[in-house]
Amino acid sequence: MKKVLLLLIIVIAISCKNEPKNEVKAVVKKVEVKKEIFPEELGQVFKAHGGIDAWRNAEILSFKKGEEVHTVDLQSRINVINAPNYAVGFDGKEVWLDETEKGTFKGNPAFYHNLFFYFYAMPFVLADDGISYEKIDPLTFDGVVYPGYKMSFKANIGSSPDDNYKLYFNPETHQMEWLAYTATFMSKKPSDKFNIIKYDKWNDVNGLILPSEITWYKKDENGVPTEPARPATVFTDAAISKNDLTESFFSKPVK
Template sequence: MKKILSLAIMTLVMACGGTKQEQNIPVESKPDYTSHHIPAITKVFEAHGGYDNWSNLKSLSYEMGGSKTLVELQNRYTRIESENQTVGFDGENVWVYPASENADRQRMRYNLMFYFYAFPFVIGDPGVNYEAMEPVELDGKTYNAVKVTYDNGVGDSPNDSYIVCSDPQTNQMQWLMYTATFGGQASQRYNLIKYDGWKSMGGVMLPSSLQWYTYADGEVGDPRGNATAFENIQVSNDYPAMTNFEMPEGASIAKMPEGR
């Protein structure tokens, strides 16, 4: 997936690093993030609290499947702690600690779940294109649909595409269709995720669970495994400590795949 302009939130100083809050994060001046938005996607952003509210948040954290994730939202610095490994992004490198022969795999994985979790807001960045589509029927219900694509050179996987499917009455996102092309060629086969348990956090709506489904020939099939649950979700308008994202001595750097 992508780390747009590199596919976040928390009221914390998260135990994901255990350091107290600092105010020395370098902040780049940001362009107008909304001038390229079209009405169809703006309605979805507004149904989830508004893109301005999202843009004002500085940190997001959550627990998922035995790991703890902390994201500094303005620059997408990231730290993911699990029992045997810590993965981070310091603004330049994706690093893995302890050092690992398989570190390169984390170049895609490190922000994959954050990117899905932070929909629809992660598709609000510059370099993203929108197309209002004809309504889509999923599991017996009709949804408004907006196709999302990327400019060349944006993120790690500019050939990815998404279709945001929202309730026509509330404009709230219910399903996400996506292609996965990291390090490869464009695909026409869409995967499917259902979003549930939306909660208001820091002025924006965030999901509590994501459920993948089989999807073929326009038909929704069975759930693919168990739903992915997100717990201890926190957002904040304060920056997390930058020490959370610094690469430890002896860590491996995850490299981009060949051809990127």
């Protein structure tokens, strides 16, 4: 009996040894890291304003310009401007306008709905996809020499692909201080006429350094800024927040 039992134990042991083992395969999850293509100097500018990673991870940006409340989904760029007598926005498919009384909104909704978002979100919007960069001659103002870059859009990028921008930054702090730009939305033709804005007052918005006011300047015959062209445009109540908004927030109100 003992011999039979011993033989049975040996057979079971051999059988278990010969059974195929279940292999556990490690699942390697690939994480795609966005490769930045802007120049290193511009990377220092973005860093001085809170960092490009912080900007790319931000979800909802809101700020006030006068009585207008601008709200932008930074991931999709859908947006809405709410004012006492009108609202204008982009829902991802079309630009819309809603007025309490016809004619209360002055301007072109397609042009205006994200106009001040672009001015306010400088310099970060100049890291968007489809932009080409070129080092340009510096701008000198009040004895300070500001290094600069020209940005142009690749074909069919955005609603005004012929627009060009020139960003000039402080050589010591790397903060942006001047923006020159062309406006081609209406004409749909390239232009070499640059408007220029001074950025010199900033606000810390959840770690991102964004403007609290900007000032359009007059220029001399060489394109060098001389004096303010009009009072500063002031931005208040800025915030970066998580996206807990419904899609209807950015849609035209149903009446």
